[in-house]
Amino acid sequence: MNSHPQAQPTSGWRIRFTSTVALSVTFLVIFSSAAIVAWLSYPREAASMPLIIGGIGAALSLLQLITELRASRGDYEEQIDLRKDVPIYLWVWSFVIAVVAFGFVLAAPVMLFAYLRFRSRESWWLSLLLPVAVLAMLYGVFQLALGVALFEGLATPLVRDWLASVGVAGG
Amino acid sequence: MHTAGASEVDLHVMFSSLLGLLVTPKLLGLMLLAIPLGIFFGCVPGLGGKLGIVLLIPFVYGMDPLPGAVFLLSMHAIVHTGGIVPSILFGVPTNGPEAPLLVDGYPMVRNGQAGRALGAALSAAGVGGIIGVICLALILPVVEPFVLSFSPIEFFWLAIIGITLISALAGKMLVQGLIVGCFGWLIGMIGLDPQTGVQRFTFNQLFLWDGFDVISGVLALYALPEMMQLGRGKRGDAGTQAKNTEVTQYTFAEVWDGVKDNFRHWGLAITTAVMGTFIGMIPGLGGEAAGWMCYAFAVSRSKDPERFGKGAVEGVIAPSTGMNAKEGGGLLPTLFFGVPAGSGMAIMLGALIMLGIKPGPLMIVHDLPLVWSLIWAIAMSNLLCTLFLLVVGKHMSSIAHIRAEVLVPVVLVFALLGTYLAKDHWESLLVFAGMGAIGYVMRRNRWPRPCFIIGLVLGPTAELSFHKAFALHGLGFLVQPTSLVMMSIIVITLILNLRKTYRRKAGPGDAGRATPTSESI
Numbered sequence: 148m149n150s151h152p153q154a155q156p157t158s159g160w161r162i163r164f165t166s167t168v169a170l171s172v173t174f175l176v177i178f179s180s181a182a183i184v185a186w187l188s189y190p191r192e193a194a195s196m197p198l199i200i201g202g203i204g205a206a207l208s209l210l211q212l213i214t215e216l217r218a219s220r221g222d223y224e225e226q227i228d229l230r231k232d233v234p235i236y237l238w239v240w241s242f243v244i245a246v247v248a249f250g251f252v253l254a255a256p257v258m259l260f261a262y263l264r265f266r267s268r269e270s271w272w273l274s275l276l277l278p279v280a281v282l283a284m285l286y287g288v289f290q291l292a293l294g295v296a297l298f299e300g301l302a303t304p305l306v307r308d309w310l311a312s313v314g315v316a317g318g
Numbered sequence: 319m320h321t322a323g324a325s326e327v328d329l330h331v332m333f334s335s336l337l338g339l340l341v342t343p344k345l346l347g348l349m350l351l352a353i354p355l356g357i358f359f360g361c362v363p364g365l366g367g368k369l370g371i372v373l374l375i376p377f378v379y380g381m382d383p384l385p386g387a388v389f390l391l392s393m394h395a396i397v398h399t400g401g402i403v404p405s406i407l408f409g410v411p412t413n414g415p416e417a418p419l420l421v422d423g424y425p426m427v428r429n430g431q432a433g434r435a436l437g438a439a440l441s442a443a444g445v446g447g448i449i450g451v452i453c454l455a456l457i458l459p460v461v462e463p464f465v466l467s468f469s470p471i472e473f474f475w476l477a478i479i480g481i482t483l484i485s486a487l488a489g490k491m492l493v494q495g496l497i498v499g500c501f502g503w504l505i506g507m508i509g510l511d512p513q514t515g516v517q518r519f520t521f522n523q524l525f526l527w528d529g530f531d532v533i534s535g536v537l538a539l540y541a542l543p544e545m546m547q548l549g550r551g552k553r554g555d556a557g558t559q560a561k562n563t564e565v566t567q568y569t570f571a572e573v574w575d576g577v578k579d580n581f582r583h584w585g586l587a588i589t590t591a592v593m594g595t596f597i598g599m600i601p602g603l604g605g606e607a608a609g610w611m612c613y614a615f616a617v618s619r620s621k622d623p624e625r626f627g628k629g630a631v632e633g634v635i636a637p638s639t640g641m642n643a644k645e646g647g648g649l650l651p652t653l654f655f656g657v658p659a660g661s662g663m664a665i666m667l668g669a670l671i672m673l674g675i676k677p678g679p680l681m682i683v684h685d686l687p688l689v690w691s692l693i694w695a696i697a698m699s700n701l702l703c704t705l706f707l708l709v710v711g712k713h714m715s716s717i718a719h720i721r722a723e724v725l726v727p728v729v730l731v732f733a734l735l736g737t738y739l740a741k742d743h744w745e746s747l748l749v750f751a752g753m754g755a756i757g758y759v760m761r762r763n764r765w766p767r768p769c770f771i772i773g774l775v776l777g778p779t780a781e782l783s784f785h786k787a788f789a790l791h792g793l794g795f796l797v798q799p800t801s802l803v804m805m806s807i808i809v810i811t812l813i814l815n816l817r818k819t820y821r822r823k824a825g826p827g828d829a830g831r832a833t834p835t836s837e838s839i
Contacts, residue, residue: 167832170759174497181504181519193511193518196781197504204500211493218832226762231550236755238549239542239730243751246734247744255731266549267723277724281731289735295379297735298744 163219166227171212178204238262250300252290256282328459328686335690339388339698348385349695352392353703359393360400362720365729367397369544371665372536373729375736378673384688386673391649391692392699394666398641399443399703403711406435406634416641418609422626422633429629433568437576438631439638440707442587445580446639447700449591450598450646451693457650458682458689465654465679471795473655474783475804477776480657482808484773488766492816495769498760502773505530512778513785525743532668533740534750535774541733542754543761549726573708579631586616586632587639594640598647598659612640646696653677653689656779661768664775672740 182201185194242262245254256278264274289295339345359370371390378386398416405416406423419439426435468476481499488495508519509529520526580587590612597608616636617626626633648659656677658664670677681689737750760767787795795801 166759167763170756170763170765171497173756174501178500178504184519189511189516189518190514192785193514193516196784197507197518200500200503200507200777204497204504207493207497207500211497214493214832223832227759228550232546232758232762235546235550236758239546239754240751242727242730242734243747246738247747251731251735251738255734259727259731262727263724267727269724273724277728281728285735289376293377293380295376295739298738301744 161220162216163223165215165219165223165225167215168212168219171208171215175205175208175212178202178208234266238266246298246300248300248302250303251297252282252286252299253303254300255285331686332455332690335687336694338687339691339694344385345388345691348389349392349699350702352389353396353699353706356393356396356699356703357400357403357707360397360402361404362725363404365544365725366401367394367662368536368665369541369729370394370397371662371669372533372541372736373732375533375669375672376732376739378669379739381673383670383673383675384691387670387675387688387692388695390666390669392695394662395447395642395645395696395699396703398645399440399447399700399707402439402443402638403436403707406439407432407712416609418613418637418641419634421613422628422630425627425629426631426634431572431629433570433572434576434579434631435629435634436568436711437573437708438579439576439634440704440711441577441580442635442638443642444700444704445587446591446594446642447645447704448697449588449639450595450643451697451700452646453592453595453643454646454650454693461650461654462682465682468655468679470783470786470790471798471800472804474780474787475801475808476655476657477780477783479804479808479811480776481772481780482811484766484769488769491764491766495766498765498767499769499773502535502770502775503777504773505535505770506774506777507781512782523745525741525745528741529778530749530774531672531740532665532771532774533672534737534746535753536665536668536771537733537737537740538750538753539757539760539767539770541729541736542750543757543767545726545729545733546754546758547761548722568712570709573711576631577708580635583632583635586619587635590615590636591639591643594643595647597640598644599650600659608640608644609637612636642700646693649692649696653681653692654679658772658775661771664768664771667775 178201182198182205185197185201188194189197242254242258245258248254249257259278259281260274263269263277264271285297289297339349355374356367356370359365359367359373365373370393374390374393378389381389401416402419405419406427409420409424409427423435423439426432481503484495484499488498504519506529508526510516510527511518517527593612593615594608597611613633613636616630616632617623620626620630620632622630644659648663651657651659652663652667654677656667658667667677675681675685675688734747734750737746738744740746757767791798
């Protein structure tokens with residue numbers, strides 16, 4: 148992987164760590180680990196299918212890895228552009244972490260506002276309107292109308308207890 | 319006497335299901351709600367029916383099986399109809415299966431026949447959708463005894479046939495497709511082993527005990543990579559069609575002229591609809607194959623084939639009918655064999671299971687009213703959607719201009735919600751983000767992600783059926799006549815697909831070669 152997605156020059160026929168090589172290695176590790184875990188930890192009946200599929204998957208991943216390594220020495224056009232892809236992936240993780248910490252009703256509108264205002268550079272009007280609509284959907288439709296208990300986050304109860312203990316809010 | 323009695327019961331079930339759908343306000347309301355949603359998912363580039371199902375999962379969470387299934391299936395059945403409008407008017411297919419429409423649809427628009435092209439395509443889609451379910455309804459009594467005679471041996475081989483179709487789905491990237499399919503199967507093994515009850519790959523995590531559900535997998539490998547793809551550029555980078563309001567300046571008379579084209583070419587419309595239905599029944603072929611095969615049929619039967627590609631109305635009618643008819647056909651293997659006809663139906667299968675429906679041969683015995691309700695729902699949503707779009711289609715085309723920058727975070731919120739509700743465990747959110755990275759690298763390098771769903775859905779079915787067949791017959795079941803026939807089908811399918819792949823060896827990215835990355839995504 149590199150930060151420039153253009154075709155790379157073929158100077159020296161050097162093997163490069165491309166995104167497809169990384170993908171093949173990832174699958175090789177996953178399949179090999181699964182086969183080893185199955186072989187060491189499970190009874191024969193339960194281990195048979197993971198061994199077969201893990202074995203076939205590992206063999207195919209190894210084949211693909213060799214093919215991709217050979218291809219990486221020639222003209223290879225990298226599809227992953229770290230400058231573009233890492234920021235959007237960090238936004239995904241920030242959404243996930245915020246929801247895990249503070250739950251859907253609190254985190255989703257806040258993160259939505261942050262994304263629209265600071266990543267998409269939308270107007271204040273749209274950046275506020277959409278989160279309010281999503282909040283209405285999550286709280287009004289899901290929690291109240293449909294009675295779905297949405298995840299309230301791992302930190303929310305702790306914050307609520309702390310606020311109650313300092314007398315800011317009711318317990 | 320018995321046959322007559324059974325037919326009466328079937329007719330009673332058939333029509334009482336229709337009546338139930340029409341007179342139950344909740345069902346009718348959900349179906350009417352599903353139509354604009356289906357149009358929305360069809361119109362917006364990068365969304366489509368598969369994402370539509372998974373993003374609507376939170377809304378059907380906790381619903382009874384019938385309303386939930388009617389809602390999802392009605393939405394899914396009309397996604398292609400929704401996609402017709404921007405595809406023809408702006409010349410850009412919003413999702414893959416609409417591509418054949420462009421060959422003649424867009425030239426018609428450029429020739430000043432936008433209204434006629436749209437009228438022909440939309441009414442053909444409606445005709446296709448309705449003929450598709452009529453074919454399914456006619457086939458049902460024929461397949462009933464066949465389905466009920468299936469034993470674990472047949473189910474094992476059917477699942478293996480479905481998995482073999484990875485070779486068709488993967489196309490030129492056979493090795494990559496097999497890797498992704500094995501990955502899906504491996505992920506499907508997470509949870510308690512059905513035979514011994516031993517925990518497999520759960521790492522003592524409670525949230526993995528009851529397995530990894532299809533919805534979470536699809537959201538991680540489909541929804542997240544698509545949204546990352548749309549959101550990766552800076553403002554204005556993401557591809558939305560340039561607004562061209564001139565193409566929407568057509569009259570209703572022109573649209574009606576297009577509708578009448580279906581009657582002028584009624585033989586073509588009916589034939590391609592029947593073709594589409596049968597293509598839909600074959601696991602692995604999917605919507606794109608239906609559209610292109612029907613288009614090729616229209617060209618081959620034409621006395622004037624050189625008109626095609628320059629704005630021939632038959633080139634719009636044929637793919638439209640085929641594309642929508644395949645939805646009815648796809649329901650047959652999905653509902654009665656638990657073998658999804660394509661990646662869209664694989665996701666639908668996961669959604670139906672989540673709703674508490676158990677697809678399999680017993681559905682034909684115990685859940686026939688439900689089956690008929692679903693069939694009627696497809697027919698009615700097709701009819702209503704076609705009528706709706708014929709009238710207001712040009713106004714709906716503006717949906718295609720929704721900017722990705724606004725769409726991405728909203729879809730992300732609902733994808734997270736769907737992931738959480740599918741299992742009720744917050745840890746699923748972390749898996750979603752982690753697996754999403756693998757899905758994104760796969761998406762950028764065009765590794766065939768539908769193979770993951772096939773592996774995830776059919777792998778556990780194959781394993782369970784194998785153990786059942788083994789318990790009943792020992793390894794001797796492998797040499798029974800049924801097994802030999804099924805094995806022959808598998809070998810023939812594999813040989814045909816491999817031959818097709820190696821014939822293209824001169825092109826970039828054949829099986830056993832590196833991932834092709836030179837083409838734009």
